[in-house]
Amino acid sequence: MPIVIAAVPAFLASVVEFVEAYTIVLAIGVTRGWRAPLYGAAAALVVLGALVLAFGVTLVNVIDEHAFQLLVGSLLLLFGLKWIRKAILRYAGIVPLHDEELIYQREIAELRAQGLEPDRFDWIGFIASFKAMLLEGLEVAFIVIALGAAGGDALIASTAGAVAAFAVVSVVGAVVRAPLSRVPENTLKYTVGAMLCTFGVFWAAEGFGVEWPGDALALPFIFVAFVVVSWLGIRMLNVLVPGGRVVSRAV
Secondary structure, X not given: OHHHHHHHHHHHHHHHHHHHHHHHHHHHHHHHOOHHHHHHHHHHHHHHHHHHHHHHHHHHHHOOHHHHHHHXXXXXXXXXXXXXXXXXXXXXXXXXXXXHHHHHHHHHHHHHHHOOOOOOOOHHHHHHHHHHHHHHHHHHHHHHHHXXXXXXXXXXXXXXXXXXXXXXXXXXXXXXXXXOOOOOHHHHHHHHHHHHHHHHHHHHHHHOOOOOOOHHHHHHHHHHHHHHHHHHHHHHHHHHOOOOOOOOOOO
């Protein structure tokens, strides 16, 4: 059970982040060639792997258990609330739904406008790919460390979930070679946001010394509570802002 709890949310969250990174790397590869963006993505993955190895084991072994649970729980809750807020605003029509195809076309236009010097290593492509993979991957790295906070099998399971997500996105992307617009990213973000909030509340409370009835069996009830409250939030916004009021600012 603890292994599944660590692996599943790590996999789903990583799918979301890697799809976003893949869209940018794809745009760079199509417009500027594949060597530089692939090198950039690989370099970012090396950095992310080093961060997980360095901080994952160190934090678990060095920080007091309750202090670590409180820290990780609070940060997971902040991550989850950010994702679930976006989902509520999108489903209520306040901001536009996340569109990988539109993001891809924008990246294509920007990269073409920057030009490419022949016979030189494409540092623009390398840096853009490295930055995209690193920024999206940092959330993955943090979630992997947080979900593997128990150490041992939990850290291995959360890492395996993230690696599996990267493999799935990479294989599908290599075959399709197009924006993965059919991935239900908005629904995934909503689900993962509710999951992260669930774990955040669970572990933060344990950090304060709370003992949950049934221990991990309390997790589904917390998850359902977040789903119900967020659904009520969407309904409330639909009443307050009939038909939605889409704004151009990305959230």
